[in-house]
Amino acid sequence: xxxxxIAVGSELLLGQIANTNGQFLSQQLACIGIDVHFHTVVGDNxxxxxxxxxxxxxxxxxxxxTGGLGPTxxxxxxxxxxxxxxxxxxxxxxxxxxxxxxxxxxxxxxxENNRKQALVIAQSTVLQNKHGLAPGMMYTRENGKMIVLxxxxxxxxxxxxxxxLLPLLQGSSKQMMIKSRVLRFFGIGEATIAxxxxxxxxxxTNPTIAxxxxxxxxxxxxxxxxxxxxxxxxxxxxxxEAICSQVGNYFYGYDDTSLxxxxxxxxxxxxxxxxxxESLTAGLFTSELATISGxxxxxxxxxxAYSFSAKKSILGVxxxxxxxxxxxxxxxxxxxxxxxxALYQSDVAIAxxxxxxxxxxxGQAVGTVWLAMKLPDSQMITKRLMINGHRQTIRARAVKYxxxxxxxHLKRGIGTK
Numbered sequence: 001x002x003x004x005x006i007a008v009g010s011e012l013l014l015g016q017i018a019n020t021n022g023q024f025l026s027q028q029l030a031c032i033g034i035d036v037h038f039h040t041v042v043g044d045n046x047x048x049x050x051x052x053x054x055x056x057x058x059x060x061x062x063x064x065x066t067g068g069l070g071p072t073x074x075x076x077x078x079x080x081x082x083x084x085x086x087x088x089x090x091x092x093x094x095x096x097x098x099x100x101x102x103x104x105x106x107x108x109x110x111x112e113n114n115r116k117q118a119l120v121i122a123q124s125t126v127l128q129n130k131h132g133l134a135p136g137m138m139y140t141r142e143n144g145k146m147i148v149l150x151x152x153x154x155x156x157x158x159x160x161x162x163x164x165l166l167p168l169l170q171g172s173s174k175q176m177m178i179k180s181r182v183l184r185f186f187g188i189g190e191a192t193i194a195x196x197x198x199x200x201x202x203x204x205t206n207p208t209i210a211x212x213x214x215x216x217x218x219x220x221x222x223x224x225x226x227x228x229x230x231x232x233x234x235x236x237x238x239x240x241e242a243i244c245s246q247v248g249n250y251f252y253g254y255d256d257t258s259l260x261x262x263x264x265x266x267x268x269x270x271x272x273x274x275x276x277x278e279s280l281t282a283g284l285f286t287s288e289l290a291t292i293s294g295x296x297x298x299x300x301x302x303x304x305a306y307s308f309s310a311k312k313s314i315l316g317v318x319x320x321x322x323x324x325x326x327x328x329x330x331x332x333x334x335x336x337x338x339x340x341x342a343l344y345q346s347d348v349a350i351a352x353x354x355x356x357x358x359x360x361x362x363g364q365a366v367g368t369v370w371l372a373m374k375l376p377d378s379q380m381i382t383k384r385l386m387i388n389g390h391r392q393t394i395r396a397r398a399v400k401y402x403x404x405x406x407x408x409h410l411k412r413g414i415g416t417k
Contacts, residue, residue: 003029003036004060006052008067008077009152010043021066021150021157028161030178032170033225034062044074053084061145062169067152069134071113078137078149082121085139085147089119092126095135102133121149127164132156138168179232183220183240185250186259186404190218196246200239207239216400218250252407259403260288266410267298267348272376275346276302277315277336279327279353280369285399300344305336315339326362328355330382333372341374349374350406352398357391369398373406381409 005026007019019041026036037060042052049068056063068077082089095118103110117134120126127136129151136150136157148165150157185193190213194201197220201209207224222239226232244251253262267274276286276299286302289295303314308327311317316339317332325331333351341349354369355361369385383405387397 001034001061002059003034003062003064004038004040004056005036006040006042006049006056006063006065007152008042008044008049008065010045010074012041012067013043020154021152024154024158025064025066025161028166029169030180032166033177033227034169035178044068044076046076046080049077049080050084053081057145062148063145064148064150066150066157069117069136069149069151071111071117078119078121081139081147081149085121085141087122087124087139090122091115091118092120092135094128095120095126095133098128099133125168127160129156129160130163131159136160136164138165177227177229177232178223178225179229179236180221180223181236181240182255183222183243183251184253184255184257185218185220185247186216186252186400188218188247188250189213193218193220193247193250197243200242200246204239207235209239209243216397252404258292259400259407261292263403263407263410264289264292264295264298266407268294270347270410272347273298273300273344274348274350275300275340275344277340277349277351278302278304279306279311279336280356281352281395281398282306284395285350285352285402288399288403300346301340303340303343311336314343316342326364328353328362328364328368328370330370330372330384333370334380334382337372337374337380347376348406350402352402354385354394354398356394356398367394369394369401371398371402371405373402373409375409381405 005022007022011017012019022039029036040052042048065077065081068075078089099114099118100110120135120137121139124137124139127138129135132151132153134151138146138148140146150160190211194211207222210221212219212221220243222236224232224235252259278285283302283304289299305311305314308322311327312319312322315336317335321331321335333353336351336353337349340351351372352369355364355366357366360366367387369387371383371385373381385398385401387394389397
């Protein structure tokens, strides 16, 4: 079964709200094996909506419309669909009674335009709205194609889909299932990962592999379609193993995770705390870690020390190091990490210093970054990075690289408390 989702509402085209309904519907339909081939967004316009229905009819077996079932004049979805299906609109008595009870209990009169919301396409299956006023409906045409109308507000649409629509659709999908798994990689470009996985990408069938580059990361979405959930997982595991045999060094997590979240989880698992000393990143590393709910369980504090005097007086970096080696040096990063670890008595310490630009500093090129990490009972780990980009890009990338390298060492089990 091929499906098309049509979101109705000029506010979507104007960018006033995001089309989260389309995302939710695609996820739910995939779970019962219905392929969504197209997403369409159309404004509150009778002629354009009619055109969208004609196009959908030429390429889909199921089209689901969200929005335009309300009481105002621009809510015209059911009228246009009824005309398209050559069926009249009739009142659903159960919805009328529910509406009357609602207005009676609220103490407000029910206007005629509110009553309009109880209209449904004749001979359609009514989807009761237990979280609002306008019912949904599913109408099967003579050619076997199905049209579903759903309310636009997510708080009404989502429970209607889960409790009313999906049970009706499951029989028609023959219980096939679409499962996806997202693998996340850092430190490798989309072109490089595609080249390394060329043979897999050329022969993919079921599961399929879809690369996507985003914010200095690459994700691979694996998608399998199968009636048996155990077999679906087995196939995903098999493809994941083949991928990681080629590019596993860059893999760090699944689905909606992030580098900061994975670092947090590893620190929490070991019951370790972390303190951060930052120069060029000016608190970005600390801020990124603090976005994770529960970060206070591992993050004890951070210091932003830009100047010579701040590095010396707050973090205890020696005057000799700052004078002889410079603020942009391995030795400075090393002593910054030791200083912040001592200051906060943390198990783990990380320090960042470098040149974000726009001009070089201490003879060091723009993009030079020194990273120092200290884990319990381990030697200081230092890395020199050369990062391309503008000032803000360099700073953001320095944080991501630092999180990635710290995660690598946390995964290896380096350091014991």
